[in-house]
Amino acid sequence: MKTEATTDGRLLRGEATRERVLDAAERCFGERGYDDVSIRQIATEAGVTLGVIGFHGGSKLELFRTVLTRRVETLNAARRKRLADLMSRQDRPDLRSLIDAYLTPYLEIASRGDQQWRSYARLIARIATDDRWYAEMRPLYDPVAHEYLAIIGRIHPNAGPEKLAAALTLTVASMLALVASRIRISGLSEMPDRGSPLQYREMLVDFCAGGFEKMLR
Amino acid sequence: MKTEATTDGRLLRGEATRERVLDAAERCFGERGYDDVSIRQIATEAGVTLGVIGFHGGSKLELFRTVLTRRVETLNAARRKRLADLMSRQDRPDLRSLIDAYLTPYLEIASRGDQQWRSYARLIARIATDDRWYAEMRPLYDPVAHEYLAIIGRIHPNAGPEKLAAALTLTVASMLALVASRIRISGLSEMPDRGSPLQYREMLVDFCAGGFEKMLR
């Protein structure tokens, strides 16, 4: 008996609570992963009672999946828009611009003032190494990845699909690491952290573009 | 009341069991992380009763730390040996050889026939995105990383310590991704997986070397 969202204010009554629940879950999951978070902690974080979580979020697994899915389209749209902008300006954009277009939207959401988006970005980075969740993520993110790969493949016709896929996988891994493990950079260099992933954008894009080029050469 | 390992066969009586416990824990943690594994599951996996885990492994946290620490020195030694070999042959080795020396030992253990080493490599890759465990890993792996960075820094004197640290962090992230998320390559390219991380060695080293070079240029 799911409540369909309407505008008449009737069925929207609990929508604000639902948002609070999803936001709280997003923060908790982003900070501590799936297993280390309990529904009771999410309830406390959201400022609601235990039963409300089940009422609005379903089971823990359903809640997690909802959080995973909720923001995907926004991110995909940003990546598609950047790609379209790029292609409208030049027919054969250079590799670095393509990689920049793919990476920047994620860096931006991970650096936003909005803490919810930061939590979501953190969550994606966290679960990326877990096969258990990869199956859920794949259909959400693969289509856009394929669009990028198709264009990169057109520019580098000598590179086979496996090399292209490998290069993008390593690129994504680097991108996620910048969000999930940024402390390591400051830890290794003994310099203070720059504060947000976006401020490492040039380094990251350089690294990935250089890697792509060398691999496809 | 810790049993010191001796050779007289007396105090070694339970050593075989201890190994079985640690091996089982390594497999479980490597496959499902920390929180999703229970001591009872480890006991079943090891073929011992519940109490034995506590007797030989201490608390769950102690057990996990022991598993994390157990194999570090072997890996560090392999990396140091490769670096020494490289330096004995040439005073200024090229960047690609240095990165290859750092990455290959890990790829090798992750590709070994020995399942325990594979589980350990998987475990490292899995927890790398978790700040909770990074603090434990840092003192174990940072020293060797610094040795490599010192030499790379000598070859590229114009690169600051932050760029060096960032490049190595992204390199390590790529390396771990190859162990933890190799399915993604076959998933994106719709080609069969090559079977072991070591068979992607050239791609990985190319990618990281290319990234390093472009970043430090």
Added chain:
DNA sequence: TGACAATTTATACGCTCGTACAGATACTCT
């Protein structure tokens, strides 16, 4: 062989977990 220590078994305790649900409350529409 018998004393003694190391190891293993079996069980119990106090918690927290995810889930379910009956009842209370708030809101909407007739």
Added chain:
DNA sequence: AGAGTATCTGTACGAGCGTATAAATTGTCA
């Protein structure tokens, strides 16, 4: 006002968790 639905509260249940420990077993050495 009153019926009816949506939302929220409070509580309970069974299961599994990490840990501790008494008792049983095994092995060692005097």
